[in-house]
Amino acid sequence: MTSGGHERRWAAAILAALALLALLPLAAPRDDVLNFVFLILLAITLAESWNIVAGYAGQVNLGHAAFFGLGALVTRTLWTDGIPVLLAMAAGAATAMLFALVIGVAAFRLRGAYFAIGTLALGEILRTTVGNVLPQISTLPAATIASYRLTQRYYLALGLAAVSVIAVTALATSRLGLGMRAIREDEEAAEASGVGALSLKLTALALSTALAGLAGGLFAYYHISYYPSHPFGPQWTFDALQGPVLGAVLYVVLKEYLALHWVDIHLLIFGALFVAIVLLLPGGLVQATERARAVLGGSRRAA
């Protein structure tokens, strides 16, 4: 893991880029551009939120879509019932967090793969059940569609992406984040030096799933019509875990490109590419560039 200063520099660069994107609706008021950037912002939020648990607490959440989906379901239901959208999104985030804690308390007591199993189970069981109970497509009422403003959604996505970057950076440089990294490196040693592993893992999980729930709420606010079970689908988990491995921006650009040019096999290419990167660069692209820089820097110093 890198030092706090390094984390802060990364975050500052990302936030500067996000600030520039705030001008985009004025510079290029085109729906296709805004929609594309919206998808990137959503992927950044999902990736950052997933990485809180995976990167800092060392637990692989294979059901991130469950929390995204719960956020979407609750937000959509409350919002279309007339509750203000921000309040509805908060309720969605709270629901996602609550479910996460129930699973987490059971699964975190064990080591290894049980948390992954539990989250995967939660995601798939909710997807099937929501699909069974709510088989109808959910479409916004005509009045809402008539007053639909893409820029509102865009700025909300921008804000949420910024919040998740700030939250993760604040976590990385805080005492809490230090404790989480200590558990990841060696849980027994961390416990022995007074770090409460279970409560820290649960804190990481709560933060992570609340952000995922907010992202789901944003999705529900953004999409005019979708099947209620769609946000629970495993492709959203995949969107989230691509981030730390490939980089969220590269991921969305590549995916959209492949989806346009190889409609039916783009997921095949993607799955294969993903597996290859995990095998060849077990620490992901960021670690690989850092290692490359360390090697280059080392040789420069030697010369």
Add this chain to the structure above:
Amino acid sequence: MILAQQLLLGLLIGGLYGLAAAGLSLVFGVMRVLNVAHGELIMLGGYGAFWLAALLGVDPFASLALVIPGALLLGAILYWGLFGFVVRAHEETRVKNSLLIGFGLALALHALAVRLWTADERSIPTSYGGAVLSVGELSIPLVRLATLVLALLLIGALQLLLSRWRWGKAIRATAEDWQAALLTGIDIRRAYLLAFALGTALAGAAGTLVTVAYSVSPSIGLEWTLKALIVVVLAGLGSMMGTFVGGLVLGLAEAASAATFGGPYREIVGLVIFVVVLTVRPRGLFGR
């Protein structure tokens, strides 16, 4: 009477849950690697049987004789190409990267299956497909009964292999303590390879039986991975017969849940089992 019939059907599919879980449990127990693409391997086994029936007219039950060796080979290839690399890593990286690889593999295999066989649901029609055994007011579909019996036989055969065969004992020793196994001169790499290949073979057999008794489509993978995972958590590691019984329990519980709360809620019981078992008895019902 309707309830009894529903429970009976739950029991019949439970046998396949047990078979699906046995392969996963073997790989998880020996390699400490959780293959989340296990359901996709089941799906491929199903399409293997479908192809043999559609192209060559092979009877689906007879096709097991070809699907199982084919799946053994596929398992060996996947071990050499993918999972053999992660098993060398230390624990946290191994758990994490094997999950990521399995997830990527699952997506890729799903896309491949859609490409090769379209997203349509396929089944294998047979002349005896509609045969029913009537016991009192219960009617037992013969094909499903046959899959339950075959699942039991296959798991029994695996149990025998693990307890009698030289390499079976090596696999169990590696599962117990790989360092001690290494010290006693066991080639643990080969034990891993055999365990993964056997696990894949069981997945292939399960897929064939699923396709005979029900149907196959590219998207069944995740659903079967999930059933297998719940059974593994429920039964615990270390006993193949326990895994089979765990499968039956899940089948019965799902049927009871569907009968009580209605069909749309039948899956919820799996999640409840997961949370309750981990909280109350984390080793599983039959785990050592």
